Amino acid sequence: MKSLAELQAIKAKMQNKVMLRSNDGEETIRVVVGMATCGIAAGARPVLNAFLKEVEDRHLNNVMCTQTGCIGICRYEPVVEVYMPDGSKTTYVKMDEDKVAKVVHEHIVNNKVVQEYTIGAFEK
Amino acid sequence: MKELSLNILDITYNSIKAEASLIQITVTESMKKNLVEIRIQDNGCGMDEAFLSRVTDPFVTTRTTRKVGLGIPLLKQSAEDTGGRFEIRSKVGEGTVTYASFRLDHLDRAPIGDMSSTITSLIQANDRIRFIYRHETDHGSFVLDTDELHEQLGDIPLSAPEVLGWIGEYIVENLEEIQGGKV
Ligand SMILES: Nc1ncnc2c1ncn2[C@@H]1O[C@H](COP(=O)(O)OP(=O)(O)O)[C@@H](O)[C@H]1O
Ligand SMILES: [Mg+2]
Numbered sequence: 001m002k003s004l005a006e007l008q009a010i011k012a013k014m015q016n017k018v019m020l021r022s023n024d025g026e027e028t029i030r031v032v033v034g035m036a037t038c039g040i041a042a043g044a045r046p047v048l049n050a051f052l053k054e055v056e057d058r059h060l061n062n063v064m065c066t067q068t069g070c071i072g073i074c075r076y077e078p079v080v081e082v083y084m085p086d087g088s089k090t091t092y093v094k095m096d097e098d099k100v101a102k103v104v105h106e107h108i109v110n111n112k113v114v115q116e117y118t119i120g121a122f123e124k
Numbered sequence: 125m126k127e128l129s130l131n132i133l134d135i136t137y138n139s140i141k142a143e144a145s146l147i148q149i150t151v152t153e154s155m156k157k158n159l160v161e162i163r164i165q166d167n168g169c170g171m172d173e174a175f176l177s178r179v180t181d182p183f184v185t186t187r188t189t190r191k192v193g194l195g196i197p198l199l200k201q202s203a204e205d206t207g208g209r210f211e212i213r214s215k216v217g218e219g220t221v222t223y224a225s226f227r228l229d230h231l232d233r234a235p236i237g238d239m240s241s242t243i244t245s246l247i248q249a250n251d252r253i254r255f256i257y258r259h260e261t262d263h264g265s266f267v268l269d270t271d272e273l274h275e276q277l278g279d280i281p282l283s284a285p286e287v288l289g290w291i292g293e294y295i296v297e298n299l300e301e302i303q304g305g306k307v
Contacts, residue, residue, distance in 0.1 A: 001301075002293065002294045002297055004272060004273070004276050005276070006290065007273060007276035007277050007287070007290065008276055010277070010280070010286050010287055011276065011277050011278060011280050013286070014280050014284060014286060014287070035133075035245070035249070036137070037194040037195040037198065041125055041126075041130065045130065045133060045238075045242070045245055046241070048245055049241055049244075049245070052285060052288065055285065056286070056289065065248070067248065
């Protein structure tokens with residue numbers, strides 16, 4: 001059984017890492033997941049968790065995942081917006097866990113937008 | 125919603141939006157009483173009586189992106205569909221309590237589902253809020269108070285991936301203990 005005291009060990013490990021993090025000057029990529037009622041009903045929670053897990057597993061220290069309320073396009077939920085350091089914004093729609101893996105690999109790591117999942121591709 | 129834990133997530137975002145600094149989430153499931161209860165209490169901005177009386181109407185919302193509010197009417201409907209009860213109490217400047225009960229053995233009752241993901245998603249959304257999550261069954265009870273986590277962690281944020289992962293597993297383990305393996 002886990003005990004709260006285990007957090008002490010995590011803390012010790014983290015303190016070294018925090019120092020490392022503040023040393024790299026990489027610019028931040030922001031991932032925003034829509035978590036309003038319609039998003040949650042459509043599966044936004046596992047999408048958020050999949051992003052968090054990918055980011056942790058790949059040690060993507062320059063990626064910040066945040067949550068927001070309604071993005072305003074209920075029929076396309078779960079909706080995720082990706083903001084690159086150059087200011088460009090991509091809106092991904094009808095997301096799921098498998099799509100998250102691809103977006104992280106192609107867009108976030110290799111800077112290539114996954115066109116087929118974007119809102120543009122769905123509105124055609 | 126496919127899981128009650130998703131309703132809980134959704135309703136708790138209302139509390140976050142109301143700028144609560146303390147949010148208490150209580151889940152009780154009792155085979156003996158044939159009852160599942162969920163209760164979300166916050167110390168956020170609250171609602172006045174006139175607004176509160178209309179809040180279970182799906183056309184009431186303060187959001188601007190869409191004309192209908194959905195979360196509260198949805199929870200009310202799912203509770204009442206199982207022969208359960210819904211109640212919301214609120215006071216401006218003091219906070220809000222949202223309560224729903226469900227008949228446990230009713231066919232239309234959604235499973236409680238993944239409470240661990242719900243709680244970690246909420247902490248990830250805002251790790252400066254104090255969350256107290258209580259879960260009770262016929263076999264025992266479990267409490268997670270984020271203040272106790274902060275005590276161990278000092279200035280390391282709860283939303284750090286390593287910490288959040290640990291919290292998720294901690295909840296799963298403790299729920300297995302009191303739910304006897306079934307969620
Ligand atoms: N805990 C709360 N504190 C203050 N206001 C609340 C709370 N819960 C709900 N409300 C108000 O009720 C409205 C309707 O809530 P809800 O049915 O969840 O729809 P939505 O969140 O999409 O607007 C909200 O927009 C908000 O103004
Ligand atoms: Mg809501």
